[in-house]
Amino acid sequence: MSESKPNNSGKIEKARLHVSDLRVGMYVCELDRPWLETPFSLQGFEVDDDEVIDEVMQYCQHDYIDVDRSKVDDFIIDLLPPGSFLNKKSTTFQIKDIEQAESIRKQTTNLVKTLLEEIRYGMSPDIQLAKLAVSECVGSVLRNPEIMTFLVPLRSKDGHAGQEAFNACIYALVIGHLLGFSSSQLENLGISALLHDMGKVLIPDDILNKTGKLTDEELSIIQTHSRGGRDIIMSSGCLSIGAAEVAHGHHENLDGSGYPRGLQGD
Template structure:
């Protein structure tokens, strides 16, 4: 029987059925599990969750007993609570990137914790419930709906230690944005997001010393890492609520249209649309992220290089839609303007892929910083235009991320 209790009543041995509140308020990937570690209770105490549902038929009851209700009645109450929470928190009204950055940063942090928990479950041999990914994907999808570039650009800012986890968050967000750009319906867009979030689950089965090696992999080590799509596929086969789209993207996101990819060497139409989408999103985040053995490429430079690989690596239609979803000069790109000023891209204007909103902050003529100012390159009468991409490593501006995000310590 199910019973709602205050978090102060939780003890080791209880079967926790559901948290009362949004997943953003608690630190766990899943909600149905037996509490075996006192640290889990401490984590619940430190969150804003005040009540939980327990199942007394699968774990300990509260010492004082109390009233319990049938599972059907409890499920109805839980569904109603989740629906109310969703109605209270769901907000998809379009906003500027500047307005979305702070909220997107919170979603990134919570999503990373959820993915870490998911990987830990997989490492312990526990079946992964893909249904638990839904709330994570909805939060990410809502952020993308409010502003396509904010969360995606923040998710690119990752350390070597959290690369694997934040990579999953970033690919999820880009899959959602790309699905919208391709005109996929809401159900398919949601499935694309879940597939993106879980596409690299197989890395949970990879040796940590190889996965986190701070240097270039040997041929033998690379052969091991190339086994992660198959490993993830097999992990998902033992899971619950796993859609065929998630299985497909997990297994085939390293396939290339010319047949040179892995693990199956599929080519052209043998690769599904979702897997082709996964391939583009996976590569972009990988090459723009800092890794132990190399610095990430500038977003605009990454787009240029990926365009050169389109014939052999990516599906042309999918890649073109990807560029439209992020821009030729994605948020965070460092550019030189025709006036000689340097600027960083802070927003896409929607009018032209080559005319984003930029923040001008440096004069190459005087070699001095200037008071930052926003310029909309798409406005009629604007004389400025982008002259070239610039390599941030050559200029070494320590506050470049702060300039485009407005977030301290980003």
């Protein structure tokens, strides 16, 4: 069985799909069984209608689509940029799961953006909405940890605060999941991670976004975001003390070199 792979330009040329993900317009170039055991053309074929999909489902569990020859390639490429899990051997993706994960990513990042705006303008952020978003993230990670993690490195380069928060949330959830955390523990962990850097909204943009070396004064101002984040979470009144502690302590280091308290050890 061959693997999905990108061509020389890095573009994905072939993708492995579960048959339930076949769509009209896709070009099937390989099956999970010999062509001669099926009624299909040896050269591959385009899926013309749903009847073809039903027929493929009778013979196969997985198939491979030629992305270039598929009329839905832009859709797939958009969801699955080169460098994603399509390059991994024997990995199958389920389009509906990716669509759902992408929807949760967008919803969560937009929500964080809204929360930051609310705090910036002195409003009370709706933390309940953040809890609901994290609950969706937990569900997605429990269903398929890989899919959510693939959405993280693909989207983290723009420095978008919502995306950075989402990334932290997903990494924390996946690690928590691997450690055997319960759903409620994951939800606490996830909301703590999602909101851990909220205090940055209190830092003036010209200091926060400065590209050159920070002065000692600017550095000390930035370092106030840990306590600021803790205060935001505490004032919400609907989050655990753990979430406030995560915000307060997320720049502490084991050797005591972190801030704001210079804590050491565990």
